[in-house]
Amino acid sequence: MSVVYFVVQQMMLFSIPLLIVALGAMYSERSGIINIAMEGIMLMGAFAGTLFLKFTDGTMSGQLQLILAILISAVVGIVFSLLHAYASINMKADQTISGTALNMFAPAFAIFTARIVQPEHVQQVQFTNTFRIARVPILGDIPVIGDMLFKNAYITTYIGFVILAVATYALYKTRFGLRLRACGEHPQAADSVGVNVYRMQYAGVIISGALGGIGGLVFVVPTSTNFNATVAGYGFLAIAVLIFGQWKPIRILFASFFFGLMKTIAASYSGIPILVDLGIPSYFYKMTPYIATLIVLVFTSKNSQAPKAEGIPYDKGAR
Amino acid sequence: MSAEKVKDKKSGNGSVGVISSIFAIIVGLIVGFIILLISCPNEAVGGFVTILTGALTHGTKGLGDVLYQATPIILTGLSVAFAFKTGLFNIGASGQVIVGAFASVTVGIMCKSLGGVHWLVALLASAVAGALWAIIPGLFKAVFNVSEVISCIMMNYIGMYFVNYMVKKTPAIFDNMRNQSKPVASTANLPKAGLDKIFAGSSANVGIIIAIIVVIIIYIILTKTTFGFELKAVGLNRDASRYAGINEKKSIILSMMIAGALSGLAGGMIYLSGTGKYIEVVDVLCDEGFTGISVALLGLSNPIGVLFAGLFIAYITTGGFYLQLYSFSTEIIDIIIAVIIYFSAFSLFVKNVIAKIKVKKELKAESKEGGNK
Numbered sequence: 001m002s003v004v005y006f007v008v009q010q011m012m013l014f015s016i017p018l019l020i021v022a023l024g025a026m027y028s029e030r031s032g033i034i035n036i037a038m039e040g041i042m043l044m045g046a047f048a049g050t051l052f053l054k055f056t057d058g059t060m061s062g063q064l065q066l067i068l069a070i071l072i073s074a075v076v077g078i079v080f081s082l083l084h085a086y087a088s089i090n091m092k093a094d095q096t097i098s099g100t101a102l103n104m105f106a107p108a109f110a111i112f113t114a115r116i117v118q119p120e121h122v123q124q125v126q127f128t129n130t131f132r133i134a135r136v137p138i139l140g141d142i143p144v145i146g147d148m149l150f151k152n153a154y155i156t157t158y159i160g161f162v163i164l165a166v167a168t169y170a171l172y173k174t175r176f177g178l179r180l181r182a183c184g185e186h187p188q189a190a191d192s193v194g195v196n197v198y199r200m201q202y203a204g205v206i207i208s209g210a211l212g213g214i215g216g217l218v219f220v221v222p223t224s225t226n227f228n229a230t231v232a233g234y235g236f237l238a239i240a241v242l243i244f245g246q247w248k249p250i251r252i253l254f255a256s257f258f259f260g261l262m263k264t265i266a267a268s269y270s271g272i273p274i275l276v277d278l279g280i281p282s283y284f285y286k287m288t289p290y291i292a293t294l295i296v297l298v299f300t301s302k303n304s305q306a307p308k309a310e311g312i313p314y315d316k317g318a319r
Numbered sequence: 320m321s322a323e324k325v326k327d328k329k330s331g332n333g334s335v336g337v338i339s340s341i342f343a344i345i346v347g348l349i350v351g352f353i354i355l356l357i358s359c360p361n362e363a364v365g366g367f368v369t370i371l372t373g374a375l376t377h378g379t380k381g382l383g384d385v386l387y388q389a390t391p392i393i394l395t396g397l398s399v400a401f402a403f404k405t406g407l408f409n410i411g412a413s414g415q416v417i418v419g420a421f422a423s424v425t426v427g428i429m430c431k432s433l434g435g436v437h438w439l440v441a442l443l444a445s446a447v448a449g450a451l452w453a454i455i456p457g458l459f460k461a462v463f464n465v466s467e468v469i470s471c472i473m474m475n476y477i478g479m480y481f482v483n484y485m486v487k488k489t490p491a492i493f494d495n496m497r498n499q500s501k502p503v504a505s506t507a508n509l510p511k512a513g514l515d516k517i518f519a520g521s522s523a524n525v526g527i528i529i530a531i532i533v534v535i536i537i538y539i540i541l542t543k544t545t546f547g548f549e550l551k552a553v554g555l556n557r558d559a560s561r562y563a564g565i566n567e568k569k570s571i572i573l574s575m576m577i578a579g580a581l582s583g584l585a586g587g588m589i590y591l592s593g594t595g596k597y598i599e600v601v602d603v604l605c606d607e608g609f610t611g612i613s614v615a616l617l618g619l620s621n622p623i624g625v626l627f628a629g630l631f632i633a634y635i636t637t638g639g640f641y642l643q644l645y646s647f648s649t650e651i652i653d654i655i656i657a658v659i660i661y662f663s664a665f666s667l668f669v670k671n672v673i674a675k676i677k678v679k680k681e682l683k684a685e686s687k688e689g690g691n692k
Contacts, residue, residue: 036468083661087661087664087665091664091665093664093665094664096408096468097616097660097663097664098661098664100410100612100616100660101657101658101660101661101664102657102661104609104612104613104653104656104657104660105653105654105657105658105661107650107653108650108651108652108653108654108657109650109654111648111650112354112358112647112648112650112651112654115648115650116358116359123648233472233476233604236469236472239469240469240472240473243466243469281484281488283480283481283483283484283487284484286480286602287476287477287480287481290473290474290476290477291473291477293469293473294455294459294465294470294473294474294477297459297463297465297466297469297470298459298463298465301459301463301464301465301466302463302464304464
């Protein structure tokens with residue numbers, strides 16, 4: 001049993017950032033804007049968050065510090081995503097090009113800035129990890145579930161589930177969600193009934209920026225004690241999760257669990273006795289998440305339920 | 320001459336494109352300068368001048384190094400541009416490069432009996448490997464409608480781990496002490512083709528000449544052949560092309576394969592230069608593939624534009640090497656390139672605006688002429 005608990009605990013660390021980032025990308029795409037800049041946004045969020053953790057080390061209690069860092073990551077993610085929003089909404093630029101530019105900008109900017117603002121002039125941002133919760137009071141005593149979700153956990157896991165609940169509710173049960181979805185499917189129709197398409201698309205991209213920034217920090221904090229200007233392709237994996245999840249929140253949850261499991265196997269197969277006994281070279285486990293993505297996409301892409309108008313700049317004049 | 324061509328010439332699309340690229344470059348350089356100013360005001364001017372002229376300060380060596388740096392990124396740029404022209408976004412150049420590199424290094428080390436054509440065979444092997452690697456995203460796109468962007472990204476990571484694994488498990492290739500591939504046989508190194516005499520002390524070799532020839536070939540394929548026309552047609556409208564009798568699935572797979580071959584060739588060029596570059600067994604995606612995206616975008620996906628864009632990016636990258644004299648890290652070059660790409664996305668908009676203004680002027684002129692008659 002302890003192996004199962006270990007795998008689930010590890011899986012959460014990989015799945016939750018994917019979930020948060022994929023939900024962010026979902027909001028952007030359902031408003032009609034393709035956002036492949038998630039990788040760059042995650043990176044900027046993680047960079048700002050870890051810098052904050054480093055500079056405020058020891059000045060406040062661990063969980064409060066982490067929550068503040070998450071807020072800062074969200075704000076930086078939003079600011080960065082505005083560049084994408086401006087290019088794709090106001091300038092009607094090719095959204096893939098603009099996203100690619102942001103992805104290229106982020107690591108270079110993080111390394112350049114880290115070397116300048118840190119007293120040691122190095123590109124890695126070191127921080128102390130004081131955020132692991134060994135056991136949540138009361139909830140940790142629940143059999144099975146307590147062992148899986150409320151031991152060796154991070155507060156970020158619960159934040160992830162809160163975000164999922166809010167995102168699902170907002171998308172399907174509020175006026176805002178309905179309008180946002182309309183803009184992604186048929187912006188002309190949405191406009192004709194008085195929805196401000198540009199404003200909705202800005203909202204979509206801003207939400208993706210906030211969640212992307214949070215996701216970046218949530219990815220880095222539990223898995224490492226230093227940030228080295230990379231989020232290891234997680235932004236792209238999140239977009240694969242989004243496609244696998246067919247742009248729907250609950251499916252995205254399961255998709256991110258699937259990828260989290262694959263990632264867990266790749267990262268910690270040496271702690272899983274059954275897999276060690278197989279004697280397969282470690283590189284095959286490292287490839288597993290990416291090969292699994294490809295296979296899954298083969299089965300899900302044929303009947304793609306992508307928002308109809310995504311990637312097409314909305315032009316008020318064209319009817 | 321078709322009616323469309325006449326229209327193209329009238330609105331001067333080519334020159335507008337160049338103007339908008341230059342606009343993007345200028346904005347990128349200005350942003351770079353501002354970042355330098357903010358981070359260290361005393362050294363900003365010196366650092367900026369180094370970026371712009373660093374490649375010129377070391378005589379012919381600097382220029383030769385620009386050509387050497389430009390070779391692989393012209394090819395990856397061409398790869399991305401070719402795919403763009405055919406409606407595909409080849410973000411998988413990175414994986415194709417490393418797989419191509421592995422093939423060329425393997426041939427370079429193992430097949431010692433080839434003699435004078437050794438390097439040529441090794442280069443061909445790299446192109447073939449790149450093409451084979453790109454079949455998968457092409458096939459998945461054509462048959463299963465899988466977004467080539469995601470599958471290419473996955474293939475990048477799979478390629479990286481695959482090559483690391485293969486290098487590590489092959490004793491003939493793996494240098495255990497340095498955790499990297501062994502040097503290739505001297506016959507597999509690209510010949511200098513007299514460029515070492517023109518650009519003394521630099522790493523320039525026959526690669527740049529091959530790259531230019533490949534640029535011309537791709538230009539001819541895209542603009543002068545039925546095959547190229549079909550590929551472009553599929554890129555513009557898959558359904559219409561199928562209706563017109565083009566085998567659109569075959570076109571997609573073939574254009575991914577050609578793009579992959581170009582990137583693979585770039586991988587061969589990098590590791591057969593004899594400049595002390597070996598395949599390191601580390602979990603890092605290779606840069607040249609992503610630089611290729613910048614080169615293609617800046618070159619407006621036009622083969623000739625790609626050639627100049629590659630030379631430009633190699634030029635400021637070479638200038639960036641000399642930045643180490645100052646307290647700036649070389650990442651400023653990547654920042655400048657990213658800003659240039661960002662604004663080159665704007666330039667599509669700028670281009671449209673200029674074209675619209677021109678059309679309006681023409682319409683006015685025509686209506687005036689009509690009025691006078």
